Amino acid sequence: xxxxxxxxxxxxxxxxxxxxxxxxxxxxxxxxxxxxxxxxxxxxxxxxxxxxxxxxxxxxxxxxxxxxxxxxxxxxxxxxxxxxxxxxxxxxxxxxxxxxxxxxxxxxxxxxxxxxxxxxxxxxxxxxxxxxxxxxxxxxxxxxxxxxxxxxxxxxxxxxxxxxxxxxxxxxxxxxxxxxxxxxxxxxxxxxxxxxxxxxxxxxxxxxxxxxxxxxxxxxxxxxxxxxxxxxxxxxxxxxxxxxxxxxxxxxxxxxxxxxxxxxxxxxxxxxxxxxxxxxxxxxxxxxxxxxxxxxxxxxxxxxxxxxxxxxxxxxxxxxxxxxxxxxxxxxxxxxxxxxxxxxxxxxxxxxxxxxxxxxxxxxxxxxx
Amino acid sequence: xxxxxxxxxxxxxxxxxxxxxxxxxxxxxxxxxxxxxxxxxxxxxxxxxxxxxxxxxxxxxxxxxxxxxxxxxxxxxxxxxxxxxxxxxxxxxxxxxxxxxxxxxxxxxxxxxxxxxxxxxxxxxxxxxxxxxxxxxxxxxxxxxxxxxxxxxxxxxxxxxxxxxxxxxxxxxxxxxxxxxxxxxxxxxxxxxxxxxxxxxxxxxxxxxxxxxxxxxxxxxxxxxxxxxxxxxxxxxxxxxxxxxxxxxxxxx
Amino acid sequence: xxxxxxxxxxxxxxxxxxxxxxxxxxxxxxxxxxxxxxxxxxxxxxxxxxxxxxxxxxxxxxxxxxxxxxxxxxxxxxxxxxxxxxxxxxxxxxxxxxxxxxxxxxxxxxxxxxxxxxxxxxxxxxxxxxxxxxxxxxxxxxxxxxxxxxx
Numbered sequence: 001x002x003x004x005x006x007x008x009x010x011x012x013x014x015x016x017x018x019x020x021x022x023x024x025x026x027x028x029x030x031x032x033x034x035x036x037x038x039x040x041x042x043x044x045x046x047x048x049x050x051x052x053x054x055x056x057x058x059x060x061x062x063x064x065x066x067x068x069x070x071x072x073x074x075x076x077x078x079x080x081x082x083x084x085x086x087x088x089x090x091x092x093x094x095x096x097x098x099x100x101x102x103x104x105x106x107x108x109x110x111x112x113x114x115x116x117x118x119x120x121x122x123x124x125x126x127x128x129x130x131x132x133x134x135x136x137x138x139x140x141x142x143x144x145x146x147x148x149x150x151x152x153x154x155x156x157x158x159x160x161x162x163x164x165x166x167x168x169x170x171x172x173x174x175x176x177x178x179x180x181x182x183x184x185x186x187x188x189x190x191x192x193x194x195x196x197x198x199x200x201x202x203x204x205x206x207x208x209x210x211x212x213x214x215x216x217x218x219x220x221x222x223x224x225x226x227x228x229x230x231x232x233x234x235x236x237x238x239x240x241x242x243x244x245x246x247x248x249x250x251x252x253x254x255x256x257x258x259x260x261x262x263x264x265x266x267x268x269x270x271x272x273x274x275x276x277x278x279x280x281x282x283x284x285x286x287x288x289x290x291x292x293x294x295x296x297x298x299x300x301x302x303x304x305x306x307x308x309x310x311x312x313x314x315x316x317x318x319x320x321x322x323x324x325x326x327x328x329x330x331x332x333x334x335x336x337x338x339x340x341x342x343x344x345x346x347x348x349x350x351x352x353x354x355x356x357x358x359x360x361x362x363x364x365x366x367x368x369x
Numbered sequence: 370x371x372x373x374x375x376x377x378x379x380x381x382x383x384x385x386x387x388x389x390x391x392x393x394x395x396x397x398x399x400x401x402x403x404x405x406x407x408x409x410x411x412x413x414x415x416x417x418x419x420x421x422x423x424x425x426x427x428x429x430x431x432x433x434x435x436x437x438x439x440x441x442x443x444x445x446x447x448x449x450x451x452x453x454x455x456x457x458x459x460x461x462x463x464x465x466x467x468x469x470x471x472x473x474x475x476x477x478x479x480x481x482x483x484x485x486x487x488x489x490x491x492x493x494x495x496x497x498x499x500x501x502x503x504x505x506x507x508x509x510x511x512x513x514x515x516x517x518x519x520x521x522x523x524x525x526x527x528x529x530x531x532x533x534x535x536x537x538x539x540x541x542x543x544x545x546x547x548x549x550x551x552x553x554x555x556x557x558x559x560x561x562x563x564x565x566x567x568x569x570x571x572x573x574x575x576x577x578x579x580x581x582x583x584x585x586x587x588x589x590x591x592x593x594x595x596x597x598x599x600x601x602x603x604x605x606x607x608x609x610x611x612x613x614x615x616x617x618x619x620x621x622x
Numbered sequence: 623x624x625x626x627x628x629x630x631x632x633x634x635x636x637x638x639x640x641x642x643x644x645x646x647x648x649x650x651x652x653x654x655x656x657x658x659x660x661x662x663x664x665x666x667x668x669x670x671x672x673x674x675x676x677x678x679x680x681x682x683x684x685x686x687x688x689x690x691x692x693x694x695x696x697x698x699x700x701x702x703x704x705x706x707x708x709x710x711x712x713x714x715x716x717x718x719x720x721x722x723x724x725x726x727x728x729x730x731x732x733x734x735x736x737x738x739x740x741x742x743x744x745x746x747x748x749x750x751x752x753x754x755x756x757x758x759x760x761x762x763x764x765x766x767x768x769x770x771x772x773x
Contacts, residue, residue, distance in 0.1 A: 045588035052573070053597055053604060062695040065727035088483050129642050136652050143664070150666035150741070156727045164732065165666065192641050197634050215509050215535070218562030229535065236538050299453040300482050303531055303542065305512070316529065318517050321453035327598075329515040331531075339565050368588055 009033065013350075017046050021124045021354040024364030028341070028353070035349050040342045044335075047368040055328035060086050060160060060295045063325065068154040070330065071366040073116045076109040076145070077308040079158045082328075084239055085304040085315035086160045087289075089297040097285040098162035099241040104175060104278040105148065105157055106240075107271040111182070112141045113309035114264045114271075121261070121358040122193065125202050130189055137185055140178050144171070160295065162288030172279045179272045186268055193261070203258035207344040207356035210255050217340040221311025221333055223360065226263045227255030233307040240306075244281070245274050257359040264361075296323055310334050310361055330369060334362040460486045464506060464541075471501055487542035492528070495545045496554045499530060502541075503559055508532040511560035512540070514567055516574045520601045525549045526576055530556070547576060555581040573598040590615070657771050663743050668726040670744040671719050673762040674737065682763070683738035686712035693733035698723045719762055721747060722755035 016027040025046035031039040051070060055063045067082045068075035080102055087093060094102065119134030142152040147168050149157040157165070193199045209219065211227040224231060232249045234242040250266030252259035297319040305314035311333030320326040337360050345353045457480035465479045468488070475494035480487060490498055502508040512531040519525055524546035533540045547553050555578040556563045567578045568587040575596035577584055586593065592615055595607040605620075612620035628634065654661050663669070674683045686703035702716035731741050746768035749755055 045586075045590065048588045050597060050604070056600075058695055062693070062729065065695060065725055065729070069725075091483065129638070133645075139652065146667060147664040148666070150664060150668040150728065151726060154725065164728075168666070188641060192638055196638065216561045218511055218560070231535060237540070299455045300457075301455075302483050302485060303513075303540070312512065314513060314531070316513065316515060316531070327517045329513070329529075331513040331515075335565065335569075336562060339562060 010038065015353070017043075022357055022364075023120060023362060024367075026338075026357070026362065026364055026367070028357070030345075030350065030353065032350065037345050037348055037350060037353055040345050040353070042338060042341060044338070044364070045368050047364045049369065051369045052328055052330060055325050057324065059323045060297070060325060063328065064159065065154070065156045067330075068156055069365060070332065070369055071113075071308065071310065071313070071334070071363045072153060073363055074109050074113040074309045075153060075155050076105050076157050077113075077306060077313060079156065080106050080240065081304065081306045081308065081313050081315050083158045083160050084306065085302055085317045086295070086297065088302040088304050089300060089317055089319050090160075090291070090295065092161050092289045092291055094162040094240070094289055095286045096241075097283060098287045098289075100278050100281045100283075101163055101167060101287070102158060102240050103242065103245070104275050104282075105145070107274045107278070108141045108144060108175070108178075110271045110309045111268050112138045114268050115141075117264060117309075117358075117361045118189065118261075121355075121361075122199075124354050124358045125199065127193065127196070127199065130192055133185070133189060133192075137182060140181070144174055144178065147171070147174075159288065161291035162286070164288075166287055167282075172282060175275055175279050179276050182272050183269065186265060186272075190265060194265075200258065202351075202355055203261060203359075204256060205254075206257045206348060206352045207359060208254065208256045209340055209344050213340065213343060214255070217343065218336045219311070219340050221307070221309070221337065221361075222260055222263045222267060223255075223311070223337055223340075225249060226252045226259035228253040233305060233312060237305075239304070245277050247274050247277075257355050260359040260361075294323060296321060305331065308333055310363070310366070311337055332366045332369060334360075334364075334366040335369075338362050338367055455482060457482045460488070464539075467506070468498070468501075472498060485540070485542065487544055489544045489546075492545040492547050492551070492553055495528075495530065495543055496556050496559065498543060499532065499556050500559050502532060506534065507536045508534040508539075508541070510535060511556070511562050511566075514556075514563060514570055516570050516576060516598075518574060518598060518600045520599070522546075523548065526574060528553055528570070528576065549575075552577045552579040554579050557581055572596070575599065660746075663745065665743070667743045667745070668728045668731070668741040670742050670747050670766060671721065671724070671730075671757065671762060672740050672742045672744075672765060673717055673759060674740055675763055682714050682759075683736050684714045684717065685736055685738070686714045687735060689733045689735065690730035690739050693729045695727065695729065696720075696723045696725065699730060714759070717759040717762060719757045720755065721757055722752060 011032040013030045013032055014027060015030050016022040017025040019026075022028065027043040027046070029041040029043065030037055049069070051066055054066055058066070064079060064082060067078040071078050083094075115134040115138045119131035122128075122130040122134075145155055145157070146152045148171065149155050149165050151157075157163070209217075209223065209227060211224075211229050213219075214224045214227045214229065220231075228251055230249050230251050233239070234247075235249060247270045250263050250270065252262055299319060299321045301316065301318040303314055303316045305312050307313075312331065313333055314329075314331030316327075316329035316331065317325050318327040341356060341360065344356045348356065460479040460481040468476055468479075472490070472494060476488050476490045476498070478489040480489075488498075499508075499511070510533040512533050513529075514531075515529050517527045517529065519527065526547050526549070528545050528547060530543040531540065532543065545553075553576055555567055557567065557578075557580065564581075564583070565587060567581055568583070568585065570576055571578065571581075571584055572586045572589050573596060585591075589597065590611065593607065593611055595602055597604050597607065609620045612618060675681060676683060684701075686701055688701050691697070691699040691701050698720040700716075700718045701714070702718075703712040703714050705711075706713045726741060728741055730739055734740075742765075744765060747755075747766050748768075
């Protein structure tokens with residue numbers, strides 16, 4: 001915000017923090033030359049709650065519910081990442097059954113997260129119908145979560161060392177039913193959008209970020225894959241038994257908004273595939289490993305990352321051999337991905353900016369933590 | 370978010386220690402559940418359960434390190450007295466040899482802990498190392514930059530860079546220490562993603578990165594004074610002051 | 623030419639509308655009529671906290687062990703008790719639970735050794751004041767009484 005902002009030929013526009021298309025309290029200061037975006041600056045922090053500070057004042061087990069509140073549309077992924085990081089520190093691995101249930105729930109959560117993204121993003125672009133369809137399918141997933149752990153959004157489903165809750169009766173059946181129902185539903189969304197001319201014209205060649213830029217900006221997740229890099233932590237550095245599942249990493253080459261849409265839709269199909277395999281693998285067994293009641297990890301540190309719906313979600317936990325973590329650092333995918341907004345939006349139109357913000361798939365709770 | 374009253378995490382947190390006893394790892398708190406809910410004479414048995422877990426933790430906690438790092442050092446029974454140390458194993462490999470050839474004594478330590486490799490380097494040498502790793506060794510993705518505050522040590526902040534290589538499928542960490550007030554060098558020129566990550570470190574710890582184009586706060590409001598993730602100042606005071614000055618009300622923390 | 627005709631006849635629009643129309647059948651309706659029909663939630667739902675009493679004697683099951691208060695990440699449970707000189711046990715005097723700060727994580731419930739504190743399937747706990755969100759022992763034992771609307 002220097003003198004250049006006073007230039008008479010340029011218009012400075014505040015988009016947000018209360019703008020429906022920014023999906024939360026994101027404020028983008030947009031410099032405009034006519035309708036063209038000549039620069040953007042993100043102002044974030046409106047939702048900063050100091051999660052990392054809270055962690056330093058809680059015990060390991062007590063902090064687990066807080067991580068759900070970062071990326072609140074994919075709370076289970078957050079919980080999984082945190083549990084894995086602490087398990088790494090205490091060198092405990094969750095039992096087989098717990099891992100499979102974790103994978104099933106995480107993949108369902110990925111579908112739910114992508115559904116929220118698809119619905120709201122379509123809404124931004126002007127397609128109202130998909131939102132209701134997406135919410136309807138998401139409802140089925142949330143019902144499974146509710147029956148499994150008693151909460152729908154901020155679930156607190158996993159505990160350090162495994163699971164707190166055994167699966168309920170009919171869990172497998174409901175998961176399979178959902179998968180059966182879901183695949184034709186994805187076809188339905190694609191029918192509405194994929195070949196839709198308005199949709200294509202709004203998204204193709206908008207907000208291009210090629211593979212080089214993706215790596216330079218540290219962009220991960222579907223955005224990286226849409227640029228042609230076949231990289232998924234579930235395959236590259238498998239955790240929680242992902243190496244046993246057979247699935248593909250959908251990729252595209254162009255790296256524009258449309259490709260990101262395609263990648264996410266394909267990911268939903270793959271997730272449904274993983275859920276199916278997970279249900280088949282589900283065998284009786286213990287659900288929680290040997291974890292001391294008072295958790296005191298030995299002095300040390302660990303960085304564990306998982307493939308969250310938005311990208312690489314990492315937890316860097318430092319222990320000083322007390323009951324509370326000395327430091328918990330969260331590497332949020334949304335925060336890092338949002339950085340590339342300026343690169344993508346420069347030179348596009350204001351209306352395209354909405355599409356670009358939409359396809360980054362940010363959740364402000366995670367950007368600001 | 371209430372009760373961040375003790376940023377140092379000093380006396381009070383000690384209490385919650387036992388607290389989590391039954392919740393601990395989320396186990397269904399089996400032994401205590403045995404207490405009969407009838408109402409008669411569970412008083413002795415009820416007041417008993419919270420007590421036993423206290424002596425217990427010493428045992429598993431001491432036993433754990435041994436299991437964790439299957440390497441040397443059997444867990445000494447006198448563990449509580451000696452300050453706990455991180456039981457690392459040396460990190461060896463081609464990459465380490467290359468780095469030793471290239472940087473020599475500037476990298477002080479190559480270690481592995483729970484299967485994760487890291488090196489400890491001099492703060493001034495970090496950027497050349499990252500540059501070298503990116504260009505020569507293919508570590509083309511800077512995952513994260515963060516810091517840890519150790520107020521008691523002379524070089525107070527430990528900066529951590531996490532790097533990943535897509536080709537090698539390998540993740541490493543670089544750690545370096547800086548004193549309070551000392552500036553670290555930016556790696557904005559090597560990895561663009563360092564922009565916001567360094568700003569966040571500055572915002573939270575007050576470590577400035579020399580050469581960064583826009584070293585301003587990112588998450589905290591502009592008028593904020595103090596750095597929240599430092600361990601020596603109370604965050605509640607910072608919050609109270611900011612709320613009073615900017616909003617004219619009392620903070621409810 | 624084909625493209626021109628598609629544009630003139632709004633073919634894309636109708637294609638999209640057809641998908642919409644296909645789902646208009648009443649059995650596809652998923653909307654719930656909330657205050658009139660109160661939806662049932664899952665058995666493990668973590669909602670309104672309840673302090674269980676012995677159904678026969680009406681005595682509280684709580685043994686004032688304070689474990690829930692210690693397990694709570696938000697420190698919102700306060701257990702008040704006095705030592706009964708005769709039986710040497712703790713008698714529960716007061717129990718406050720601040721639902722305005724509660725995030726329903728269920729850690730208190732897991733910590734309770736006698737299943738006295740429980741998060742129930744009830745979720746109607748709105749109140750007009752902030753103080754109304756702080757539940758005392760009486761409210762916790764009896765539950766909230768949400769307004770019933772006539773429809």
